[in-house]
Amino acid sequence: MPHSTYSFSDVTMVISHPAVGQFVATGAGLGSITTIMTTDRTTHDVSADGSVMVSKIKARNGSHSISVQQTSDLNKWLLKTYNYLETAPTNQWAGMTLLIRSPQMQDLITSTGVSFQKLPDKPYQAQAQQITWNLMAADIQQDAV
Numbered sequence: 001m002p003h004s005t006y007s008f009s010d011v012t013m014v015i016s017h018p019a020v021g022q023f024v025a026t027g028a029g030l031g032s033i034t035t036i037m038t039t040d041r042t043t044h045d046v047s048a049d050g051s052v053m054v055s056k057i058k059a060r061n062g063s064h065s066i067s068v069q070q071t072s073d074l075n076k077w078l079l080k081t082y083n084y085l086e087t088a089p090t091n092q093w094a095g096m097t098l099l100i101r102s103p104q105m106q107d108l109i110t111s112t113g114v115s116f117q118k119l120p121d122k123p124y125q126a127q128a129q130q131i132t133w134n135l136m137a138a139d140i141q142q143d144a145v
Contacts, residue, residue: 013066014099015114019092020081029072031130033100035109035140037062062140064098064111067130070123078133082116094138101145108145113138 013033016022039059044052068075085093096114100107117134 010102010104012099012101015078015096017081017085017092017096019088019095020084023074023077025074029069029074031067031069032065033067034065035062035100035111035142036065037140060139060141062111062137063117064100064114064135064137066133066135068133070129070131075131075133082119085116096135098135098137103145106144108143110141110143111135111137111139 011027011033013025013030014022015025038061039057041057041059043055043057045055046052066074066078068078081096085095094113094115098109098111098114100109100111102108114135114137117136120131120133122131123129
């Protein structure tokens, strides 16, 4: 019987913005990536007699929670991009794209209209920490490849 294996080192994340360039993260400084879908895809409206009207909602918006080492090149790139976008024209704010590939899991996640939710909390302690960047995405497409 074949065995399934998983390694986070097989996961690749490419984050880019036309005005800033791109960063390819293949594990160095990257702690975790979580993709969260925000909008429910269906709702039910129940009438007084108990009949149910089902609504299909096409929204694929969501967010990505990316934990990075606070001394990593990825953290520096994210901060540089945030600082640029804070003063850039408004039409550039949601111009990032995010691509996450996990060949072993056969996952391909493509996010567009990506913007920063806020600057991450910034811990200072005896030892270095992970910090979490929360990015919001207007559209998250999840495919099996």
